[in-house]
Amino acid sequence: MNLDRMGVAPFKSLLRDIMVLPEEWVCETCGALRNETPAGVFESLWAEGFTAQRIEDVQCECGAQAAAKQRGLLFDAGLPHPKAPETFETFQPREGAEPALQAALRFAHGPGTSVLVLMGAPGSGKTHLLEAIGREALRRSESVRYEYAPVLLDDLRASYSDDAQDSTNAVMDRVNRPRVLLLDDIGVGAASQWVQERLTRIIDDRYRSGTSWRLAVAMNMTRAETEAKLGSRIASRLWDVESGRVETVALTCADYRAQRPTARLPGMGD
Numbered sequence: 049m050n051l052d053r054m055g056v057a058p059f060k061s062l063l064r065d066i067m068v069l070p071e072e073w074v075c076e077t078c079g080a081l082r083n084e085t086p087a088g089v090f091e092s093l094w095a096e097g098f099t100a101q102r103i104e105d106v107q108c109e110c111g112a113q114a115a116a117k118q119r120g121l122l123f124d125a126g127l128p129h130p131k132a133p134e135t136f137e138t139f140q141p142r143e144g145a146e147p148a149l150q151a152a153l154r155f156a157h158g159p160g161t162s163v164l165v166l167m168g169a170p171g172s173g174k175t176h177l178l179e180a181i182g183r184e185a186l187r188r189s190e191s192v193r194y195e196y197a198p199v200l201l202d203d204l205r206a207s208y209s210d211d212a213q214d215s216t217n218a219v220m221d222r223v224n225r226p227r228v229l230l231l232d233d234i235g236v237g238a239a240s241q242w243v244q245e246r247l248t249r250i251i252d253d254r255y256r257s258g259t260s261w262r263l264a265v266a267m268n269m270t271r272a273e274t275e276a277k278l279g280s281r282i283a284s285r286l287w288d289v290e291s292g293r294v295e296t297v298a299l300t301c302a303d304y305r306a307q308r309p310t311a312r313l314p315g316m317g318d
């Protein structure tokens with residue numbers, strides 16, 4: 049029998065013919081041998097005259113593919129702390145942060161709203177919670193995109209002055225495609241009328257599209273400030289707590305960084 053001229057699929061069924069394969073060795077997805085299969089099995093394949101290259105053909109690559117997909121999703125997400133992940137596990141319970149933590153957990157694990165708005169002063173933990181939401185979605189293999197609003201607005205502005213319309217579409221695509229969009233620090237930085245319209249579209253699309261396309265926003269503005277800065281349409285979306293599409297929650301805790309031991313001044317008592 050010339051193994052080199054056989055396709056991979058018949059080869060796999062041949063494998064099943066010559067040996068009894070315990071279920072736990074066989075990948076449910078592709079039918080090949082899983083990597084956890086004891087090495088001795090591969091040795092007995094050698095004894096049957098299989099060549100090394102062909103043994104690779106009966107080894108499952110689903111695990112490696114899944115890992116590669118995860119790496120791609122993580123890269124595309126553009127999370128703020130790719131190396132030192134901020135997660136729900138590392139978020140410590142603090143007074144004033146509990147309602148936001150619970151809302152973020154609901155949003156991340158479901159059943160939550162399509163839009164979550166986290167309001168709070170600098171250092172209250174907004175970005176940490178956004179990243180924690182993103183990491184939970186990635187764990188479920190959902191696509192995620194983190195956008196620091198001032199950078200996003202700059203990119204939109206730049207794409208407008210490049211007269212290529214493609215460039216605006218590319219920015220809108222990177223924001224609109226992922227299942228979960230994390231929009232950090234909206235209201236920071238100036239927005240022209242045109243940029244504000246794009247931002248309104250981004251928020252409105254998520255607001256109307258149900259929980260498969262979710263949006264979590266972080267900001268440090270009251271409703272009146274949001275209206276003044278970003279217009280009444282964005283404000284009415286972000287404060288729409290009546291329809292059940294939006295949850296708006298405040299973090300009332302002080303700056304976390306100021307309370308860490310390392311941030312204390314010498315001579316301060318305990």
Ligand SMILES: Nc1ncnc2c1ncn2[C@@H]1O[C@H](COP(=O)(O)OP(=O)(O)O)[C@@H](O)[C@H]1O
Pocket residue numbers: 134138139140141142145168169170171172173174175176177304305
């Ligand atoms: N409850 C918390 N538990 C652990 N770390 C926190 C907590 N709140 C804030 N931090 C940390 O403090 C720093 C500032 O928080 P951050 O989320 O960036 O605040 P904000 O985005 O609201 O300005 C980050 O390093 C963050 O991980």
Ligand SMILES: [Mg+2]
Pocket residue numbers: 174175176232233
């Ligand atoms: Mg922040």
Ligand SMILES: [Zn+2]
Pocket residue numbers: 075076077078079080108109110111
């Ligand atoms: Zn497989």
